[in-house]
Each structure stands twice: as structure tokens, then as C-alpha cells.
Amino acid sequence: xxxxxxxxxxxxxxxxxxxxxxxxxxxxxxxxxxxxxxxxxxxxxxxxxxxxxxxxxxxxxxxxxxxxxxxxxxxxxxxxxxxxxxxxxxxxxxxxxxxxxxxxxxxxxxxxxxxxxxxxxxxxxxxxxxxxxxxxxxxxxxxxxxxxxxxxxxxxxxxxxxxxxxxxxxxxxxxxxxxxxxxxxxxxxxxxxxxxxxxxxxxxxxxxxxxxxxxxxxxxxxxxxxxxxxxxxxxxxxxxxxxxxxxxxxxxxxxxxxxxxxxxxxxxxxxxxxxxxxxxxxxxxxxxxxxxxxxxxxxxxxxxxxxxxxxx
Amino acid sequence: xxxxxxxxxxxxxxxxxxxxxxxxxxxxxxxxxxxxxxxxxxxxxxxxxxxxxxxxxxxxxxxxxxxxxxxxxxxxxxxxxxxxxxxxxxxxxxxxxxxxxxxxxxxxxxxxxxxxxxxxxxxxxxxxxxxxxxxxxxxxxxxxxxxxxxxxxxxxxxxxxxxxxxxxxxxxxxxxxxxxxxxxxxxxxxxxxxxxxxxxxxxxxxxxxxxxxxxxxxxxxxxxxxxxxxxxxxxxxxxxxxxxxxxxxxxxxxxxxxxxxxxxxxxxxxxxxxxxxxxxxxxxxxxxxxxxxxxxxxxxxxxxxxxxxxxxxxxxxxxxxxxxxxxxxxxxxxxxxxxxxxxxxxxxxxxxxxxxxxxxxxxxxxxxxxxxxxxxxxxxxxxxxxxxxxxx
Numbered sequence: 001x002x003x004x005x006x007x008x009x010x011x012x013x014x015x016x017x018x019x020x021x022x023x024x025x026x027x028x029x030x031x032x033x034x035x036x037x038x039x040x041x042x043x044x045x046x047x048x049x050x051x052x053x054x055x056x057x058x059x060x061x062x063x064x065x066x067x068x069x070x071x072x073x074x075x076x077x078x079x080x081x082x083x084x085x086x087x088x089x090x091x092x093x094x095x096x097x098x099x100x101x102x103x104x105x106x107x108x109x110x111x112x113x114x115x116x117x118x119x120x121x122x123x124x125x126x127x128x129x130x131x132x133x134x135x136x137x138x139x140x141x142x143x144x145x146x147x148x149x150x151x152x153x154x155x156x157x158x159x160x161x162x163x164x165x166x167x168x169x170x171x172x173x174x175x176x177x178x179x180x181x182x183x184x185x186x187x188x189x190x191x192x193x194x195x196x197x198x199x200x201x202x203x204x205x206x207x208x209x210x211x212x213x214x215x216x217x218x219x220x221x222x223x224x225x226x227x228x229x230x231x232x233x234x235x236x237x238x239x240x241x242x243x244x245x246x247x248x249x250x251x252x253x254x255x256x257x258x259x260x261x262x263x264x265x266x267x268x269x270x271x272x273x274x275x276x277x278x279x280x281x282x283x284x285x286x287x288x289x290x291x292x293x294x295x296x297x298x299x300x301x302x303x304x305x306x307x308x309x310x311x312x
Numbered sequence: 313x314x315x316x317x318x319x320x321x322x323x324x325x326x327x328x329x330x331x332x333x334x335x336x337x338x339x340x341x342x343x344x345x346x347x348x349x350x351x352x353x354x355x356x357x358x359x360x361x362x363x364x365x366x367x368x369x370x371x372x373x374x375x376x377x378x379x380x381x382x383x384x385x386x387x388x389x390x391x392x393x394x395x396x397x398x399x400x401x402x403x404x405x406x407x408x409x410x411x412x413x414x415x416x417x418x419x420x421x422x423x424x425x426x427x428x429x430x431x432x433x434x435x436x437x438x439x440x441x442x443x444x445x446x447x448x449x450x451x452x453x454x455x456x457x458x459x460x461x462x463x464x465x466x467x468x469x470x471x472x473x474x475x476x477x478x479x480x481x482x483x484x485x486x487x488x489x490x491x492x493x494x495x496x497x498x499x500x501x502x503x504x505x506x507x508x509x510x511x512x513x514x515x516x517x518x519x520x521x522x523x524x525x526x527x528x529x530x531x532x533x534x535x536x537x538x539x540x541x542x543x544x545x546x547x548x549x550x551x552x553x554x555x556x557x558x559x560x561x562x563x564x565x566x567x568x569x570x571x572x573x574x575x576x577x578x579x580x581x582x583x584x585x586x587x588x589x590x591x592x593x594x595x596x597x598x599x600x601x602x603x604x605x606x607x608x609x610x611x612x613x614x615x616x617x618x619x620x621x622x623x624x625x626x627x628x629x630x631x632x633x634x635x636x637x638x639x640x641x642x643x644x645x646x647x648x649x650x651x652x653x654x655x656x657x658x659x660x661x662x663x664x665x666x667x668x669x670x671x672x673x674x675x676x677x678x679x680x681x682x683x684x685x686x687x688x689x690x691x692x693x694x695x696x697x698x699x700x701x702x703x704x
Contacts, residue, residue, distance in 0.1 A: 046512045048382065061523035069512040071385050072522035073378055074404055080375035084340060084382025084390070087366040089513055091337035091388050094364055098387075100515035120378065123371030 004203050012037050013067075015045065020065040021057040025231025027194070027221030027238075028054050028136040032107060034198055035134055035217065036068075038205035044068060045103045046085050050078035050112030053143045054136065076116040079124035079133055082106040086129045103209050104131035110151035111141045114177050125184040125214045132208040132215045135177065138223035146226040150175040153246075154298065155291055156279045158226070163282040168291050173298055178218045178252075185255030187213040192249055192261075193220035194238040200249055200261055207251070220247045228278025240273040245303040250310065258309040270296045314558055317493040323454040323484035326491055327393070327419045327477070328353030330461035332363055333499035336417075337388035337506075340368035340379035342398065345431045346481035347421035350393040373398035377405035377418075384414040385521045387511030389465060391416060395481060396423035399437045403444070406474070410445025410537050412521055415468035415475075415506075418446075419461065422582065422633075423481040424669040432670020433480040435582065438610075439634040439643045441476065445537045447544055448611040450581040451479040452567075454489045456608070459561055462494065465503050466551045471544040473537070476611075480583040480633075482670065494559050502558060541612045548609055565614035567606040568621055570596055574603030576685040577622060579648055580631045581607045584666070584673050588631075591678030602682050613647050619655030627660040627685040631700075633667045641665075641697035662690050663697035671701055 015036035022029045032054065039045050045068040049055045055072045058065040073081040082104045092098045106124075108117055113135040121133060140158050141147040147160040154173050157163040161170040178191040188211045190204040201219065208215035222229065222237050229237060241247035242264060249262040271292060274280035283291055321329065328350050331339070341351035357363045368383075370376045376392045383390035394402065399420060409416055422438050424430040438448060447467060451457040457479040468475040479485055494502075510519045525533055549564065556562025569589050571577065578588045585606040595602045605621055622628060630649070632642020640646060641663035649661050662685065666673045677700060684690070692698045 044515050044518070046386065056524040059520055059523045061525045061529050064520040064523075066520065067518065069514070069518040070520040071382065071512060072524070073381055073408060077375060077378035077405070080370060080378035081382035083368060083370070083375075084338065084379030084384075085386040085512060087338045087340070087368045087379065088383040088386035088388035088390065091364070091366040091383075092386075092513060094366075095337070098513050098515070100513075102513060102515075119371060120375050123375055126371075127369070 004199070004206065006197060006199060009037050009202055012041055015039065015067045016058065017065050017067060021060065022053060023224055025224040025234050027138060027223060027234060028109070030194060031136045031219040031221045032134065034201050035105070035205040038202060038209050039103055043101045043103055045105055046071065048073070048078045048082040048085060048104065048106045050108035050117055051075035052109040052112055054107060054109065056143065075112055077120045078106040078108045078112060078117060080120040082131045082133070083124045083127060083129040086131055104129070105209070106131060106133040108133070108135055109142065110135060110137045110139060110149050114150045114175050122184065125181055125186050125216065128186060128214045130212055130214070132217060134217045134219065136219050136221040138221050138226060139174070140223070140226050142223045142226045151177065154295060155283055157282060158279070168282065168288070176302070178216070181216040182252040182255050186215060187211050188215040188251065188253055190251035191218045191247070193241060193247055194235055195242055195249070195262065204251060226279065229276055233276060237273070237276045240268065240276060243268040244270050244273045244299065246270065246273050246299050248303060248306050250306060260306070260310045260312060270299055313560055314498045315495050316560070317495065319491050319493050320488050321454055321491050322486050322488050323457045323479045324349040324421065324486065325353065326454040326458035327461050329493060330458050330499065331391070332357050333462070333494070333496045334465060334503050335363045335500070336365050336391050338366045338368065338380070338383035338390040339392060340370050340376045340383065340390070341392050341394070342370050342373045342376045344373065344395045344398040346423055346485045347393045347395040347398070347419065350419055350421070373401040374405060377402040377409065380416050381405060381409050381412065381414055384416045385412060385512050387508050387513045389506040391418065393419035393421070395421045396425055396437045399441055400425060403441065406441055406444035406446060408522065409474045411533060413472040413540070415465065415472055417464045417468055418474065418476045420476050420478045421481045421485045422478055430669035431481070433483050433583070433633070434668045434670065435632070435634040438476065438478050439636060442611055442643065445473060445541065446611060447473055447475040447541070447548070448609070449475065449477050450608055450610055451477065451484065452583055452585045452606060453484050454491050455561070456563070457484060458491060458493065459555065459563065462499055462502065463551050463555050465506070467544065467547055469506055470547045470551070471540050473540050473544060478582070483583040498558070502555065545612050545614065563608055565607070565609040565617050566621065567608065569604040569606060571603035571605060571621060573601055575601040575624070575626045576682055577603045577605055577625045578629045578631060578678065578681060579605045579607065579644070581610060581644065582633060584631070584633065587673055587675050588678045590675040591682060594675070594679060595682055600682070600686065607644070610644070615647070615651035615654065618648065619651045619657055622652065622659065623657065625659050627662065629662050629664055629681045629685055631664045631666055635665050635668060645697065660690060664700055665697060666700035673700060677701065
């Protein structure tokens with residue numbers, strides 16, 4: 001794991017190949033393309049994808065953008081499906097029917113992970129299948145047209161929590177799925193996004209894929225349609241998410257060893273994250289200072305709690 | 313003819329015994345009465361080294377079928393077992409298993425659907441899944457449940473459609489009966505090894521399954537399943553014939569009991585066929601021309617063959633152990649009447665719903681039904697079909 005080499009990593013052939021129909025500036029494809037770089041070129045993978053933008057846009061019959069074996073089953077069961085594939089692998093290996101090394105990677109958006117697929121995910125994590133579940137988190141149900149999810153931050157404007165004359169957007173705070181899965185005390189859980197040269201994401205993906213047992217990655221993956229930004233600004237948004245402490249970069253080993261993997265030198269106010277996105281536009285108008293302060297307080301509260309867990 | 317083993321087993325034990333003999337690669341299951349014993353038995357076989365099946369103790373029936381689909385697509389011989397609400401929770405996945413053309417097998421122990429909640433036998437679960445692209449084999453007793461399970465993978469892997477092996481909850485799943493078992497090795501030889509053409513774990517040739525299928529392709533996918541279902545008829549008969557030759561118990565789409573010269577017939581599925589046969593025997597002793605047509609294969613629905621078997625019959629009691637709320641009789645009766653209409657046969661058909669939620673139906677009830685057929689009493693009350701043993 002420690003032999004991570006950026007140049008070697010980036011020279012590996014893509015396992016999620018171009019020609020799919022995802023939007024320009026979409027975080028999901030960036031996330032998965034980079035996660036799959038962590039599969040050693042000599043190893044094989046089976047991707048188990050929940051129904052999502054990622055699925056409908058990369059495996060539209062008769063075309064597949066994936067060089068590895070791939071299965072889409074339904075919306076709420078990528079984890080259970082991956083568990084079944086892994087069980088088959090163990091059975092066929094035991095019987096001497098296969099001898100190649102396969103890695104099992106379940107993929108879901110926040111809808112398929114935090115919400116409709118949560119039971120299946122929790123079950124698969126508890127059973128400790130040798131797999132990685134990757135959540136590309138774009139903080140709403142984007143495939144169906146930007147409805148709120150339990151990953152949507154408070155006050156975001158979505159089509160089921162629209163900001164209006166008497167509404168400031170989503171009234172509730174977001175669920176912290178990374179901590180929830182860490183509480184399953186699985187071998188490895190991490191949260192990351194696109195920062196700098198992606199080494200944080202690459203290292204976490206490699207660790208998740210090559211740690212035995214159930215591992216989980218949450219990757220903040222902005223959506224240009226849902227967050228309302230221009231494609232070229234995606235890296236700035238991710239950087240602001242990290243530097244405002246909105247999206248801490250950390251990992252948890254065995255549910256107990258918490259490590260902050262990147263600590264911003266300087267903490268930015270939450271407005272720096274909000275102002276880059278149309279979904280928070282209504283919050284930056286005069287008279288909404290209290291709401292912004294509430295968001296800031298929530299970010300601070302969660303950051304402090306995380307630092308304690310990391311013994312910082 | 314292969315060796316036979318005499319035993320006394322419940323229907324669940326019989327199914328579990330067949331599973332032990334088959335030794336599938338993967339079984340994923342979640343407990344639900346009255347099928348719970350099946351995964352329990354399988355778990356104990358695994359724990360004692362009798363089989364090397366990977367048992368996946370999932371957290372729901374939806375995940376049971378999801379994991380079974382994943383395992384089957386990956387190249388394993390995979391199966392599950394369930395009942396009632398468990399099958400209902402799998403409903404979405406049942407369609408995906410057949411659409412993906414995966415040869416998975418499900419042991420269904422038929423139980424009433426909620427609500428109100430009830431744990432006893434009826435066919436509302438199986439009937440709720442009759443249109444999901446699954447072959448459905450219904451069993452009258454533990455022997456048929458065992459034999460159907462021994463044949464299920466052979467049929468499934470030949471036509472690449474999933475197979476449901478059904479038996480009545482408690483009535484056969486828990487009641488202990490005499491049974492004739494096959495030798496372990498004979499079952500293994502009969503089922504054979506599974507060598508899929510395409511599978512996820514084929515390193516030399518990766519596969520993608522479960523595509524987003526747009527309007528240009530969706531109908532062809534469904535059409536393909538329809539063709540496989542139609543084609544499965546010959547496979548079911550061929551496998552059943554081979555099984556009969558090897559083990560001495562041969563099955564068809566249905567059993568014709570005293571049907572050759574019958575003028576009055578009960579058409580029925582599952583354990584209650586026994587009561588119908590007893591009543592039939594009593595009336596035959598009195599010289600009455602009565603018979604029983606017991607359906608074994610409900611999917612594919614053998615419409616032409618059923619109509620042919622009922623040629624010359626004057627009046628039929630079509631007995632459903634399920635209410636489908638069509639307002640027009642139970643599901644089997646609707647299909648039976650359509651089959652007769654297509655064959656241009658016009659016997660009187662009295663549609664009946666019986667035995668919901670485990671309600672008893674007796675030999676005397678069956679005698680009365682034959683009596684009504686023979687005297688032309690087709691009264692049904694307010695519904696266009698009759699409920700047996702119900703408080704109106």
C-alpha cells in the first residue's frame with residue numbers, strides 16, 4: 001500500500017472508458033475512473049452498480065463502458081448483489097473452478113446508498129463480504145431530477161425541497177453515512193473527494209480494495225445539474241468543500257482508529273462553498289444570515305466531533 | 313433402475329435432502345414461516361461438512377434474491393427458499409432473474425399473503441408471482457416436492473429460466489410422510505455439473521448483465537423470455553421422462569386421475585388434490601364417472617394439453633387456493649376457461665375459491681362439489697364464482 005506511485009497509477013489503463021453518456025463536469029465518472037485505477041492491472045474486478053445515472057449512462061444496451069465484468073441488478077441492492085457475486089467466487093475458488101484474482105466493487109449514488117439501498121448495504125457490511133462499496137455522493141436523487149435525499153445538506157434547493165416564499169430549501173440536516181458505516185466496525189471506511197492530484201482518493205481506493213473484508217468509500221462527487229455550476233468549476237467546489245470543513249477527509253480502521261487524512265491549513269467560512277453553487281443561491285441574499293449561521297454551526301459541530309474521534 | 317431409500321420425512325426435510333444431494337454452490341436465504349427449516353437444514357449441512365455450499369445469511373428476502381442473482385450471474389449454481397411475504401418482497405427481483413436468463417431455483421413453501429397476516433397454506437404467494445417469467449412446479453406431497461427439486465436445476469439450466477418448486481405450507485412442509493429417496497450419487501449424476509456459457513467470473517471474457525434497455529430493445533428481451541417459457545414445455549417433459557426412467561416416478565404437466573371416461577372433473581393444484589382423489593374413489597365405487605386433473609406445471613400454462621385432457625367432460629370444478637380479486641374467479645380458473653374457449657370446448661365450469669389461509673377442505677367437501685357438478689347446481693351467490701366453507 002505504501003508503494004503508491006502517482007505516475008504509475010495514472011499510467012494504468014482506464015477501466016471505465018470514454019464514450020459513455022454522463023454529463024460533462026459530472027463527479028461520478030471522475031470518482032469511479034479513479035477508484036478503478038487502484039485495481040492492479042493484473043487483477044480482475046466485478047462492478048455491481050445500483051440503478052443510477054452511472055448505470056443508465058454507462059451500460060445502455062448493447063454498449064458497456066466497463067472493461068471488467070459488470071452487473072446492474074436494481075436500485076436498492078448493489079451491496080447484496082455484490083455479496084452474492086463474492087459468495088460465488090468463494091464457492092468456485094474452493095471447487096477449483098477459477099484461479100484468477102477478482103475484486104468486488106459495488107457502486108451506488110447517495111440514493112442507492114444512504115436511502116433505498118441502506119438495508120442491503122448494512123447487511124452486506126455486517127456480513128463482512130470481501131468487497132468495497134463506493135458511494136458517489138452528489139447529495140440528491142439526480143437521476144430522477146434532483147430530489148432531496150438524506151445526503152442533501154440543510155437549505156439546499158431541490159425539486160422536492162424547493163426554496164420558495166415560505167421555504168429555505170431542505171429543512172433537515174444530512175445523514176453522516178461514513179460514520180454510520182464506521183459504526184459497523186468493518187475493516188476500513190473512508191471519505192474523500194477530488195483534491196489536488198487525487199492522491200488521497202487513490203490511496204484510499206487502493207486500501208479499500210486490497211483490505212480483506214467489507215470496506216466503504218464515500219466520495220463527494222458534485223453534479224453540475226443538481227448543484228448548478230459550470231463544468232470547469234468542479235475542482236474549486238471540492239476544494240471549498242474540504243477547506244470549509246464541510247467535507248472532512250478521513251478514514252476509520254476497524255471502526256476505532258480514526259485518522260484525519262488532510263487538514264486544511266486555513267479554515268474557510270461556509271459561504272465559500274455555498275457561493276459556487278446555484279442550489280444555495282437563495283441563502284446568499286440579504287436576510288438569510290441566520291440560516292447561513294446555522295449551517296456554519298452544524299459544520300463546526302461535526303468537525304469538532306470528528307477531531308475528538310481522531311484524538312486531535 | 314436406481315436404488316431406492318425408504319424414509320419418513322416432512323416436505324421441508326425432503327426439499328433440504330434434495331439440496332444436500334445437489335450441493336449447490338450458493339444459497340442465500342432469510343427465514344420465514346413455514347419455509348424457515350429449509351435454510352436451517354442447509355446451514356446444518358454446511359456446519360457439519362456434508363456440503364460445501366456458500367450459505368449467505370442475508371438480512372431480507374429482497375437481498376436473498378439479489379444475492380442469488382449475483383451468484384448465478386457470477387457463474388454459480390444458486391438458489392433460495394421462501395414463503396408468502398418473502399416472495400412478495402422478492403417480486404421486483406423475480407422479474408430480473410428471468411430477464412437476465414438466470415437458472416436459479418427457489419423452494420417456495422406456499423403460505424397466505426398478508427393481510428390479514430396468516431402463516432398457513434394457500435397459493436396467493438405463488439399466484440402473485442405467476443407472471444414473473446418463472447417456471448412453476450406445484451407439489452401434492454413431500455414425494456413430489458422432493459422429485460420436483462431433483463429436476464429443477466436440470467430444467468432451469470437447459471432453458472435458462474428460473475424455476476420455483478412449490479409445496480403447501482405446513483400441510484406438506486411440516487407433515488411427515490413416507491417417502492422414497494434417491495441415492496446421493498444418483499441425484500448428483502442426474503443433475504450434472506453446471507458449466508455456464510457466460511458468467512461474470514470468466515476472466516478471459518468479461519460479461520455485463522442487467523443493461524439499461526431502451527425502447528429499441530426492451531420488447532425483444534421480453535419476447536425472448538416468452539419464447540423460452542414456451543420452449544420449456546418440451547424440456548420439462550423430457551427431464552421428467554428421464555427422471556421417471558431412472559427413478560421410477562414419472563411426472564407430466566398434470567396428473568390425470570380417473571380421467572379417461574370422466575364426465576365430471578375437479579381441476580386442482582397442491583395438497584388438496586389428495587382429498588379430491590379420495591372423494592373421486594368413493595364416487596367411482598358407486599359407479600359415478602368422476603375424475604381429478606391435478607396440475608403440476610402452472611408455468612408454462614399447458615393450455616392445449618389441459619383442454620385435451622378435459623375433452624368429453626360435461627362439468628368442471630376449477631378450484632383455486634388463491635383469491636386474485638379480479639372479480640371474475642381465481643387465477644387458475646380464468647386461465648382454464650380461456651384454454652377451453654380457445655379449444656372450442658364448452659363444458660360447464662364452476663369456479664371455486666377454497667382453503668385460504670389454511671382453511672380445511674375435506675373429502676366430504678369434495679364429494680359435495682362432485683354432487684353439485686352432477687346435479688347441475690352451479691349456484692354461486694353474489695360473486696360469479698363460489699367460495700367453499702366461508703361465512704358469508
